[in-house]
Amino acid sequence: MTPARPSTPGAHAPGLRALDARADQPLLEASGVSLGYAERTVLSDVNFTIRQGEYWFFLGPNGAGKSTLLRSILGGIPARSGLIRRRPDIASPDRLGYVPQRCELNPTLPTTMREFVSLGLAGIRGAEPGRLAWALERANLRGMERRDYWSLSGGQRQRAMLARALIRRPALFIVDEPTTGLDPPSADLLMRSIDELHTAERLTTIFVTHDLPLAAKHATHVALFLEGTIHAGPADQVLVPPLLERAYGLPIELHLHHHTDERSAP
Amino acid sequence: MIQDFLSSWPLFHDIYLTGWLAAAALSLIGVPVVARSQIFAGAALSEASTLGIALAMWASALLGASAPAWMESDAFLSAVAVLLSVGASLLASGRAGPGRERREAMTAWIFLLGAAGSILIVSRSPHGLDEVQRLLSSSIIGATAADAWIFGGLFAAAAAALLLGRNTVLLWMVDPPMAAAAGVPVRALEFGFSVLLGLAVGLAIRASGMLYTFGALVLPALAARTVAREIRTMLVLTPTLALGCAVAGFVIANHLDFPPSQLTITLLCAAVPAGAVAARMRHRSPA
Secondary structure, eight states: OOOOOOOOTTTTSTTOOOOOGGGGSOSEEEEEEEEEETTEEEEEEEEEEEOTTOEEEEEOOTTSSHHHHHHHHTTSSOOSEEEEEEOGGGOSGGGEEEEOSSOOOOTTSOOBHHHHHHGGGTTOOSOOTTHHHHHHHHTTOTTOTTSBGGGSOHHHHHHHHHHHHHTTOOSEEEEESTTTTOOHHHHHHHHHHHHHHHHHHOOEEEEEOSOHHHHHHHOSEEEEEETTEEEEEEHHHHSOHHHHHHHHSSOOOOOOSSOHHHHHOO | OHHHHHHHHHHHHHHHHHHHHHHHHHHHHHHHHHHTTOHHHHHHHHHHHHHHHHHHHHHHHHHGGGSOGGGGSHHHHHHHHHHHHHHHHHIIIIITSSSHHHHHHHHHHHHHHHHHHHHHHHTTOHHHHHHHHHHHHOOOTTOOHHHHHHHHHHHHHHHHHHHHHTHHHHHHHHOHHHHHHTTOOHHHHHHHHHHHHHHHHHHHHHHHOHHHHHHHHHHHHHHHHHHOSSHHHHHHHHHHHHHHHHHHHHHHHHHHTOOHHHHHHHHHHHHHHHHHHHHHHHHHSOO
8 A cells, every 4th residue: 555645835736636535445446346248257366556656557368357457447448347446536538538559540540649639639628728738748749739740759659649638637657558659769759758647647557568678667656457357456476487487487586676665655 | 703603592502511521421421431431431331321221212123014103213223322322331340240350350241242232133134234333433413402492501510519429429429339438328328329320321431422421421521530620620720621622623514514423533532632732831831
């Protein structure tokens, strides 16, 4: 359990969320959750508790159920049994920021960075001015409002998707394999943007990836998908050789760059 | 030329207004069709509507002299066309199954069934065959004041939905998975749009024919997307372009005694490469 960090200077900037009395409550909690499609059960007995400011990595081989759990958290798949609870203040989808693996935008459609990012305001009424500039700033895209979206590099487009999710001012940020297909400098810049969001804004983040070293470097907590369920907890307790070997079928040893307490404690 | 056109106004104003408003309404509804790469669905829906009209005529002919008067009316033909068009639109929208490939296969099936079935059904009836051929070649002669009101209403409804929905409708249009994650009622919007598209195409077929309906549905959006810098601009430019080409097409056609539908569609076809050239020149010129 992670105690809340007190409000920081600048907490009234557009993207910052002043912590309130509810911050000690779990942001998202799954207890005894079972998920599946038709006759097939993909995950069962899923349990985890995500608290404000934690940086979660969802790890596991292909087909292990990461996307299924993500879809369920986003409200797309109902649990067959058990319960996924969101803290009341994030019960509405407008408090979730989601960065999908790839953008579905038809590449023949004209759009600018400004328009693309503003689409993230869908369903949010009366958004205050300044959100666009803040989201672009946080995604390291300042000054690119008028750029043609299709003239951007792959890394810039990925950060534009980040900004599109951020403009919602989410309390929970969900990022699905954002570095796939990016060259190392672009992936590094994207990771820096996400990392800054987590450290500066204490934005609770769920990061789905296959990149174990990335998880070892950034995660405070990990959900490791194996054998039809998940092992969830602080990174140093989950990213351990026996569990990794069971998940991937290979001996894997990781050097953890951050301790859980360093990243999520006040 | 303008004087010629104005002098024809008292006699043909219902036809002109129907043609212009149909072009504006269809073009606006066509923006999501083009944005979602469902261009061929427009042709399939047009064929389904034509099949509906052929079916209505066949049913009426089958009953012969005992057919009730309402079965001989334009409203009955339009209603059956709309019914088939809406059904086809729901099928082609992907509700029949997941995946783009399955949607394209369904669209092709609807197109081919509509094209073959509409001719087969009326092949023994000279009057029916004439009517189907008139619909395929697109003649707007015969449009009434009611048609003008209907397309004016459709245009107003589509414009109001876009204005009120703004980001929500745009996100659904361009990135449905993201829209679903943002809490947008994607399935409801999908259903509503499929019904609107089917309704518009079904009604337009009876008034303006297949060529004009399909052309006005997709060509203005295809031209506008080459010129516009943003989707929002495209939404304004598309009906403006459709209306501009329809007015010009009808005026020129009146002066040169050409069929107005074909001339309008030719102008819209020319607007697509013209837009691409204009966009290329803009990119080359210094900012």
